[in-house]
Amino acid sequence: MLEFASTALMLLGAGFFFAGTVGLLRFPDVYSRLHALTKADNLGVGCIALALALQADGLASALKLLLIWPLALLASAAVSYAIAERAHALGTPLGDAGADDPP
Amino acid sequence: MNVAVVFDGVLAAGLVWAAAGALLGRDRYRAVILFIVFGLLMTLAWVRLSAPDIALAEAAIGAGLTGALLLDALGGTTAATAGRARRWMVLPLAVTVAAVLAAVLRALPVRSGPLPDAVSAALPESGVTHPVTAVLLNFRGYDTLLEVAVLLAALLGVLGAVRHAEPVRLASAPVLQAAARVLVPLMMLAAGYLLWAGAHRPGGAFQAAAVLAAAAVLLALVGMISGWGRPSLRLRCAIAAGPLLFLAIAAPLAGRAALLVLPPQHAGLLILLIEAGLTLSLGFLLAGLFLALLRSDPVDTGKR
Amino acid sequence: MSATLLYALTGCALFALGLGATVLVTEPLRRVLAFNVMGSGAFLVFVGLAQRAGVSDPVPQAMVLTGIVVAVAATALALALIRRLERDDDDAR
Numbered sequence: 001m002l003e004f005a006s007t008a009l010m011l012l013g014a015g016f017f018f019a020g021t022v023g024l025l026r027f028p029d030v031y032s033r034l035h036a037l038t039k040a041d042n043l044g045v046g047c048i049a050l051a052l053a054l055q056a057d058g059l060a061s062a063l064k065l066l067l068i069w070p071l072a073l074l075a076s077a078a079v080s081y082a083i084a085e086r087a088h089a090l091g092t093p094l095g096d097a098g099a100d101d102p103p
Numbered sequence: 104m105n106v107a108v109v110f111d112g113v114l115a116a117g118l119v120w121a122a123a124g125a126l127l128g129r130d131r132y133r134a135v136i137l138f139i140v141f142g143l144l145m146t147l148a149w150v151r152l153s154a155p156d157i158a159l160a161e162a163a164i165g166a167g168l169t170g171a172l173l174l175d176a177l178g179g180t181t182a183a184t185a186g187r188a189r190r191w192m193v194l195p196l197a198v199t200v201a202a203v204l205a206a207v208l209r210a211l212p213v214r215s216g217p218l219p220d221a222v223s224a225a226l227p228e229s230g231v232t233h234p235v236t237a238v239l240l241n242f243r244g245y246d247t248l249l250e251v252a253v254l255l256a257a258l259l260g261v262l263g264a265v266r267h268a269e270p271v272r273l274a275s276a277p278v279l280q281a282a283a284r285v286l287v288p289l290m291m292l293a294a295g296y297l298l299w300a301g302a303h304r305p306g307g308a309f310q311a312a313a314v315l316a317a318a319a320v321l322l323a324l325v326g327m328i329s330g331w332g333r334p335s336l337r338l339r340c341a342i343a344a345g346p347l348l349f350l351a352i353a354a355p356l357a358g359r360a361a362l363l364v365l366p367p368q369h370a371g372l373l374i375l376l377i378e379a380g381l382t383l384s385l386g387f388l389l390a391g392l393f394l395a396l397l398r399s400d401p402v403d404t405g406k407r
Numbered sequence: 408m409s410a411t412l413l414y415a416l417t418g419c420a421l422f423a424l425g426l427g428a429t430v431l432v433t434e435p436l437r438r439v440l441a442f443n444v445m446g447s448g449a450f451l452v453f454v455g456l457a458q459r460a461g462v463s464d465p466v467p468q469a470m471v472l473t474g475i476v477v478a479v480a481a482t483a484l485a486l487a488l489i490r491r492l493e494r495d496d497d498d499a500r
Contacts (some may be wrong), residue, residue, distance in 0.1 A: 071289070078282035085276075111410045115417040122421055122444045126428035126437060138440050145447055152414055152454050154468050157475065164479050169443065172479075176436060176486045190431060197427035204419035204452070208412070211456065219464045234465035235472070243469060250473045257480035264487040266494075309476055385476075392483035396490065 006054040013047030016040055029094055030087040034080045041076035045069055111151060118144050135173045142166030155305035156235045159297070163313035164389070171320050171393055178398060230370025231302040239307065240374045244363040248353060251346045251381065258342070258388050261395050267332045271399045275326030283325045290318040298382045302371070308378040308385065315386030320393050330397030338387065345384025349377050415455025421448030435489045439482055446478045 016039055023036020049069045056062040121141040125134045142165040149158035222234050222242065229237035239247055294311040301307030322328045331338075352373055353363050365373050425445030429438055450471040457467035 071286070074282055074285060078279050081278050082276065107410065111413055115413055118417055119420055119424065122424055122447075126424065126432065126441050126444060131434075131436060134437060134440060138443070141444070141447070145451075148414055148417075148451065149454070152411060152451075152458050153463050154454050154458075154471070157450075157454065157468055157471050160472055160475050164475055165447075169479050169482055172483055172486055173436070173440075176489065193427045193431045196430065197423040200426055201419050201423035204422060205416055208415055208419060208452070208456070213459050218466050219460075219462050222465055234463075235468050238465045238469040239472065243466070246470070246473060250477060253477055254480045257484045260484045261487040264484075264491045307472075309472060313476075389476075389479070392480060396483065396487060 002054050006051045009047045009051035009054070013044045013051060016044035016047065020044060030092050031084060031094065034084055038076065038080060042073055045072045114144060114147055114151065118148065131177060135170070135177060138173060139166055139170040142170065156307065156310070159305060159310040160313060163310060163317055167317050168313065168320065168389060168393065171324075172396065175393070175396055175398065228367040228370070230365065230367070230372075230374050233301065233303050233305065233307075235305070236301045236307050236374070240377060241365050241370060244353070244365070244377075247381075248346075248349055248363065251349065251385070254385065254388055255342070255346060258391055258395075261392055262331075262334070265395060267330070270329040270332040271397050272329035273324060273326045273397070273399060279325040280327060283321050283327060287318045287322060290314050290321075294318075294382065294386070298378055301378060302375070308381040311378075311382040312385035312389055315382065316389035316393070319386070319390035323394055323397055328394075331391060331395045334391065334395075338391075342384050342387045342391065345380035345382075348380035352377060409459070411455045411458040413455075415452050415459075418448040418451030418453075418455055421445070421451065424448070435485075435492070439485045439489070442485075443478060443482060446474065450474055 020036050020038075020040025023039070024033050027033045027036055046069045049065055053062040053065040056065055118141065121137050121144055125137040125141055128134050128137065142161060145165060146158050146162045149155070149161055222238060225242065226232065226234060226237055229241045231237050231241070294314040297306040297311040297314060298308060299306075301311070319328070323330060334342075356363055356365070422445050425441045425443075425448060428441035428444070432438060432441065453467040453471050457464035
């Protein structure tokens, strides 16, 4: 039962990472790419951390694995803000004429 | 064909792809980013090779600190793109070197010699239960001592080569500072844990020092501490304290048959002392390698 | 071919790639990257060979750990020298 839930969560997490990667490659500008990456960063990492925590060998290991998720959320939120603010300060336009990579 | 083989194959191909992109691509900025990606892929390779100590060190130092150093170096004068001269000589050279190395690899015997058994046999007397820490700080302790001396020499070189009028401080960013205020205490806790855990599981002084240095880099990037102009006396004493402690422990042992033979009944305590001193000093030292080079020119990627 | 042999061979390829790039590329920053790639290739060969027998050999792992830390110090020194070169070039103009 636990195995089944864990595998399902891992597949879900992989799905979010896949969606985020497709968004990174296909969206036209920095801001929408950041939007796609947050899906991968938040939900993808969360699902995979939860899946691994279900398979961990004790409560301590499970909690340590689950601790990864809020830390990843915090780092990703701060970094996304920094990238978006810098792009805006550089005057990166929205839409098709946007930059190739985030600065 | 099981999944592990596919994973290893994809990872190996990814390593070569990232390295080739970093070295041979057109754009400097992309080259540095791909190099950071290469560092992260190397971390995965170390995990696959059952070397968790090296994976920890590579993640913190190879991908983290080196990446920060390289991104800071991008702000310099934009040099010309990669020259294409002498291309006809390079490809045969590289292919020949790779082929010779691979042939020698295949010819080497699989059994690695008497060292692993010797280490396991001597492990109970070494004072720790983790073999890599025992090798690093007890059996090959003089390697580590000389390595610390090399790091000191590198820091002196960096301090001598760059000249700052006054310490550089980056613009403070309130949102990032809020994140740093949460992350830095956790990083210090993680460094202390890595130091303590190095005795019986993967971890140790170098990984702990790398996490401390990363915390300092984070604080500098959000504008909470400034770069180094000329480091103060306190800072220099802190950096020198670890190696001096190591030397102080090594000197009384100098008269014995081999170098740096720790007496078995005190080995655990001595190793902990040496590692604690090294964590502190190397943390400042590695941080100093970045902070002495920090400059305030914004990174100009040339793209919009 | 076992997984560890694959990584050791990848290390050979990375070493050769780094060596070729050191000769081919003239820009100083890329040369620093090339030296780092060569170093990583050498480390992979070390640990790949260490793991081949199946028993985890701690001595090469300790040496590679030392190597990684020394590599970052050497990279920092190289970048400092590049900075000094740039500054001297700017002053000379």
